[in-house]
């Protein structure tokens with residue numbers, strides 16, 4: 001930290017992303033990326049002609065992409081906001097709707113970026129513990145009177161709330177914004193997008209990074225009332241009007257238009273998830289019932305650090321946290337069938353080694 005850093009940022013603990021190794025080839029099961037390539041239309045859209053156009057700025061309104069998202073969700077174009085990853089969309093949401101009095105409430109065990117955004121933007125927040133079984137207690141959010149952000153399905157647990165609960169939270173907090181972060185919704189959750197007509201306090205946030213196989217392109221979006229979307233635009237146009245580059249707009253448009261490809265990728269991931277869950281349970285693991293492209297699991301008696309290190313030695317990266325509540329759990333992204341076979345063999349090997 002230099003002596004020049006503003007005092008107000010001195011105590012911020014930045015978010016720590018999962019490792020992106022540059023040397024050795026690892027099987028990457030640590031950042032919930034897709035094991036499958038982007039849709040064929042994406043690869044076709046990024047050609048040398050488009051690369052040559054990079055001398056020009058991108059469209060600050062990202063029109064074709066916004067139009068494709070609006071068509072897909074059956075909403076107006078003025079109900080769509082696009083950002084540089086859903087991280088940026090979430091950041092703008094904290095910036096726009098939070099403050100000293102306008103608190104945000106979210107689960108204490110959820111996406112680790114929420115408290116970081118809150119601290120960066122000076123937003124007061126309440127991090128509410130989950131129940132012992134890692135479920136969210138709806139009573140903590142119904143009528144709470146603060147802004148709410150809920151990852152649904154939640155991360156790193158993979159558990160989802162039903163839309164009836166989301167609706168009750170929206171209905172009982174009419175003067176607060178309820179952000180539903182649906183990064184993983186396409187792997188078995190139910191989107192709150194269908195509630196947009198009824199609730200002007202709902203902001204649905206989704207990403208192209210998981211089910212649309214485009215983590216490296218950095219595209220996320222929000223759906224909401226034209227007023228809420230206007231507020232996010234106000235943030236963006238006061239910060240970085242060209243937040244999506246030309247190639248991201250093209251790639252995102254092509255990906256959004258290929259719903260069949262999304263379906264085939266998510267179906268494959270869900271089938272692999274079922275198989276991995278069953279195999280881990282056969283080996284004595286406790287595995288939460290995931291609605292995402294990862295599983296959250298522990299084996300009683302086996303320290304999470306031991307399994308994490310054993311996998312790493314064998315060239316497999318998974319996610320582990322030091323938080324005592326989940327220190328023995330690993331979050332394992334669902335890779336291809338071949339990758340998961342290698343993962344399962346490595347787990348078996350580590351268990352056998354420890355049994356000696």
Ligand code: PMP
Nearest residue numbers: 085086087111151183207209220
């Ligand atoms: N929300 C949740 C719950 C996530 O796990 C992630 C991925 N780390 C994001 C949002 C952000 O994803 P992206 O910025 O790639 O859209």
